[in-house]
Amino acid sequence: MTGTEGFPAIAIAPPTSDQVARYTAAAGDTNPIHTDMAAAAAIGLPDTPVPGLLILAMTEAAVRTWFPGEAATDISLTFSAPVFPGDALTAHARIAARSQTARGEEMTVRIRLTHGDGRIAAIGALHVLRAPTA
Template sequence: MSTVAPLPAEGDVVGPRTFALTRADLVAYANASGDQNPIHQDEAVALAVGLPGVIAHGMLTLGLAARAVTDWFPGAEVVEFGSKFTNPVVVPAEGAAEVEFTAVVKKVETDDDGTRVSLLLTAMHDGTKVLGMPKALLRLR
């Protein structure tokens, strides 16, 4: 895991942070979130609706992005966080799908409330970006 200094500079590259997702992870997430859509667990259903296979929940992928950010900036307050879902993370029946996150520090501003850090994230799976315009705004104190 990669970490950055408490006060990053604009243009700094942060990461990478890689997570491996298995089908068991998808079942656990479905049970915890209540999202039991069969495209996340049943290969036949996923293929029948035109997907390349069982896919990870978009919110699970976004949650992993948030975890990467909090790993890189422990103790930071997450002020804003968001993304679009652009491509699926296909999780094989055996083994795991890897999702790699990196970030670029877009802006750093310091005032009486602390330092605000704006990040532009990248989320990659099998050479494809899986999140569209993922970004985070943090407050470091």
């Protein structure tokens, strides 16, 4: 991707309720809003929201596609709209800054997740270190 400021958008497979169940079981997340419709409804949501932590983990998979073999040292997302099972998301990335340091090429990358209708689901940032080649 050297020489370009944008990266190909990546379609994230719509998360499923089974996937949420497997993630929350593995993580130890017992928040009922992610699995119990009544709990989600109690706070005004029409369905059980996908955990933000799972969305960030799924975004990490996109990051590994954008930057294979390179070291990401910082990743963050702020969630602006709920994501529900079955929602299609697209991950977008563009380089906001890059510099050469003693460690190699360092890049700050802006990340955006959008719903199928274009609404922003989350925005965030990534810091990547591309080590010098021998």
